[in-house]
Amino acid sequence: MDDLYRDYILDHYKRPHNFGELDPHDLEALEHNPLCGDELGVHIRVKDGRIEDLRFHGHGCAISQASASIASEELKGMELSEVGRLDADWMIELLGIPVSATRRKCALLNLKVVRGAVTGDNAWPT
Amino acid sequence: MPSVAERTLGVRADFPIFRRRPGGRELVYLDSGATSQKPQVVIDAQAEHLRSHNANVHRGVYALAQEADAAYDEARRRVAAFVGAAPRTTIFCKNVTEAINLVAYSWGRANVGAGDAVLITQMEHHANLIPWQMLCRERAAELRYLEVDEHGELSLAQLDAELARGDVKLVAFAHVSNVLGTINPVAEIAARARAAGATTLVDGAQAVPQMPVDVAALGADFYGWTGHKALGPTGVGVLHGRAELLEAMEPFLTGGDMIASVDFHSVTWNELPYKFEAGTPPIAEAVGLGAAVEYLDTLGMERVRAHERALTAYMLERLVEVPGLRVVGPPDAERRGALASFTIDGIHPHDVAELADRGGVCIRAGHHCAQPLMRCLGVGATARASLGVYNDAADIDALIDALQAGREIFGL
Numbered sequence: 046m047d048d049l050y051r052d053y054i055l056d057h058y059k060r061p062h063n064f065g066e067l068d069p070h071d072l073e074a075l076e077h078n079p080l081c082g083d084e085l086g087v088h089i090r091v092k093d094g095r096i097e098d099l100r101f102h103g104h105g106c107a108i109s110q111a112s113a114s115i116a117s118e119e120l121k122g123m124e125l126s127e128v129g130r131l132d133a134d135w136m137i138e139l140l141g142i143p144v145s146a147t148r149r150k151c152a153l154l155n156l157k158v159v160r161g162a163v164t165g166d167n168a169w170p171t
Numbered sequence: 172m173p174s175v176a177e178r179t180l181g182v183r184a185d186f187p188i189f190r191r192r193p194g195g196r197e198l199v200y201l202d203s204g205a206t207s208q209k210p211q212v213v214i215d216a217q218a219e220h221l222r223s224h225n226a227n228v229h230r231g232v233y234a235l236a237q238e239a240d241a242a243y244d245e246a247r248r249r250v251a252a253f254v255g256a257a258p259r260t261t262i263f264c265k266n267v268t269e270a271i272n273l274v275a276y277s278w279g280r281a282n283v284g285a286g287d288a289v290l291i292t293q294m295e296h297h298a299n300l301i302p303w304q305m306l307c308r309e310r311a312a313e314l315r316y317l318e319v320d321e322h323g324e325l326s327l328a329q330l331d332a333e334l335a336r337g338d339v340k341l342v343a344f345a346h347v348s349n350v351l352g353t354i355n356p357v358a359e360i361a362a363r364a365r366a367a368g369a370t371t372l373v374d375g376a377q378a379v380p381q382m383p384v385d386v387a388a389l390g391a392d393f394y395g396w397t398g399h400k401a402l403g404p405t406g407v408g409v410l411h412g413r414a415e416l417l418e419a420m421e422p423f424l425t426g427g428d429m430i431a432s433v434d435f436h437s438v439t440w441n442e443l444p445y446k447f448e449a450g451t452p453p454i455a456e457a458v459g460l461g462a463a464v465e466y467l468d469t470l471g472m473e474r475v476r477a478h479e480r481a482l483t484a485y486m487l488e489r490l491v492e493v494p495g496l497r498v499v500g501p502p503d504a505e506r507r508g509a510l511a512s513f514t515i516d517g518i519h520p521h522d523v524a525e526l527a528d529r530g531g532v533c534i535r536a537g538h539h540c541a542q543p544l545m546r547c548l549g550v551g552a553t554a555r556a557s558l559g560v561y562n563d564a565a566d567i568d569a570l571i572d573a574l575q576a577g578r579e580i581f582g583l
Contacts, residue, residue: 047580049525055581081521081552082538082545104551106519107581151521 049142050107058107063117067100074162078109078154080147085113087158096123096163101155108148112140113155120159128163131156133170179563180470180478185210186561196531199569204349204510204557205535206399207380209463216462217404220455228454229428229445243454246461247444253464254375254394255385256411262444263407263452267376268298270395270410271343273423273447274372275302278393278416279341282370285311288338290369292317292325292355293547294348297540299374303343317344319547323351323500323507330360334367342371346378346394350539350553351500352483352507354378361390370416376400380559381479381509383472386411402467402560403460407453417443424449470560479509479558486511486556486567493574495583499548510557512539514550515574517583523554526580530573532566 070088077084085103089096099120101113116136120128136156137144144152153170161167183189186208191198200208226236228243244258251261264270279302283289289303293316307314315333317325325344333339342364347354361371375396378384386394393416398407422429422440426449431439440446467475484504490496495516501507515523524536536554538545545551556570 047529050522050580080537082542083519083551104519106521108521110519148521148525 049144051142054107054111054140054142057111057114061101061110061114063098063100063114063121064102065100066102067098070100072162074158074167075103076154076158076161076167078105078150080150081106083109083151083154085109085154085158087155087162089159089162091125094125096120096125096128099159101158105154106148106151108140108144108151109154112136112152115139116155116159125163128159129166131160131170136170178478178481180474180560182210182470183561183563185212185466187211187214189561193531197565197569199530199532199566201556201558201562201566201570202533202535203380203400203559203562204377204555206405207402207559208561209404209459210402210466212466213402213404213459213462217455217459220458225455227451239454242458242461243452246457249461249464250409250457251411253468254379254396254411255387256394257414259443260412260414260417262410262412262417262447263457264410264447265406265453266399266408267374267395267397268408270393270397270408271299271372271374272302273410274393274395274412275306277420277423277447278370279303279306280310281419281421283307283310283312283340286313286338287340288313288315288333288336290315290317290330290333290339290342292344293319294323294325294351294353294544295343295345295541296349296374296376297542298376299343299345299372300543303341312340313338315339319351319353319544322502323348323353325353325355325360327356327359327363330363334363334369337367339364339367339369342369344371344373346373346375346384347381347508348500348544349377349510350512350541350544350555352510352512353501354382354506354508357389357391361392365390365392377508377510380467382476392416398456398460398463401460401463403463404453404456407456407460409460410447414443417447422446422449426450428452467560475560478560479562480504482558482562482564482567483507483509483511485564486558486570489567489571492571494578496574499550499553509559510555512553512555514553515578518577518581520552520554522581523574523577526577527554527570527573529580530569530576532570532573534570 067088072089075086083105372393380401520536
């Protein structure tokens with residue numbers, strides 16, 4: 046079995062969870078991966094200070110799509126204040142595969158987009 | 172006539188990097204469009220200069236400084252001769268990006284004004300696009316584009332129509348596209364532009380390493396290229412310009428070395444080419460590039476082109492064996508440089524490159540610094556395999572095997 050392209054990664058890539066549009070939504074953001082020009086956007090619906098629902102849209106590699114798909118399940122129901130505290134380690138651990146330095150941004154793009162939508166801070170997660 | 176499979180220039184042993192065995196396998200390097208590998212003679216020339224002849228140029232009266240001067244002058248002479256240019260109009264700069272910026276600032280800001288147009292193409296690398304965007308924005312000039320057709324080629328009819336509008340001051344375009352591989356008809360475009368009173372600039376970064384280039388015969392007013400793609404070191408690029416234009420231009424960067432005399436409130440510029448070489452130039456790098464072009468000259472650029480054309484034809488033939496693979500750009504190897512950009516259904520180009528690396532094959536993936544072109548092609552990114560003098564049919568076979576294995580990993 047491939048270290049990076051594990052079955053669950055490829056499953057999420059081929060059938061990503063929580064992808065599409067969400068209308069109406071309360072928060073949104075759109076970001077580009079400078080490495081490849083891929084884009085990833087998010088729509089978020091908020092209720093009682095929590096992410097009630099969210100959808101990602103855009104296109105990207107297996108790592109970026111699978112990361113967004115896997116993260117989306119964790120983000121649903123999360124308090125907005127908690128989202129601002131999520132860091133790169135959270136995402137990399139959640140993804141569960143060894144990510145090389147060059148692919149790190151692929152894995153972190155979704156968190157950058159979500160944090161940008163929730164907190165307005167669109168810096169790369171560290 | 173040897174078959175393509177046997178065909179090789181037999182120069183791999185000249186390039187020490189191929190002694191590496193990543194993962195116990197041969198290094199398959201198919202990213203020469205990004206940067207070329209370096210032959211031992213280039214590494215040695217640069218090291219020997221630093222070891223035995225190092226001094227600053229143009230200032231010293233001692234013997235060692237004169238050796239450095241002679242080495243730098245000789246490098247310029249070789250580099251100019253390699254592409255049919257005169258040393259006096261051959262300017263060393265950092266890379267082709269700096270060469271184009273030099274023209275955009277020094278020529279552009281004196282010659283492009285409100286209501287004028289700069290004509291470039293949809294296939295340009297950002298290096299030959301953003302300097303003109305900036306110029307046009309600053310000067311309220313219009314930036315217009317020659318379109319790329321479904322074969323990745325430009326239309327001379329559209330060029331004529333654009334030139335007929337009478338406002339085009341500059342036509343800037345790539346000799347060979349770094350994404351499509353398209354070889355543009357430089358001499359024809361330059362002749363038509365000149366007849367219409369427009370100046371031309373050619374980005375030759377992809378062309379000089381792989382085909383005979385004679386800048387005098389091509390007739391463009393400015394022709395830029397970069398050393399590191401042509402077997403030379405990083406940090407040295409070249410701009411050739413028409414003497415009358417260069418003489419009339421103000422310098423780009425200012426400082427030491429580019430002046431004839433200075434007093435507290437005025438300055439007289441140095442003669443060509445030094446007027447455009449402010450500060451200490453990339454001396455050892457230029458010496459390395461001099462050795463690189465001498466090496467290419469010995470191989471013979473006609474031979475290099477014939478080899479890479481045959482190998483490109485073989486690559487195109489084999490790539491289509493991969494299900495779901497689509498190559499962008501001219502279908503005929505005769506009309507394209509030694510590269511192929513492609514997409515594979517169901518695998519993102521980044522993953523294609525990662526999967527190729529599993530098979531020890533180095534290819535590039537991304538937008539190749541040509542985002543507007545990517546949008547024209549309707550893709551976010553492509554994977555790209557590009558060839559150099561050291562590649563042979565076995566490298567292509569390794570690529571195809573790696574792509575097929577990658578499809579299996581992805582369950583396709």
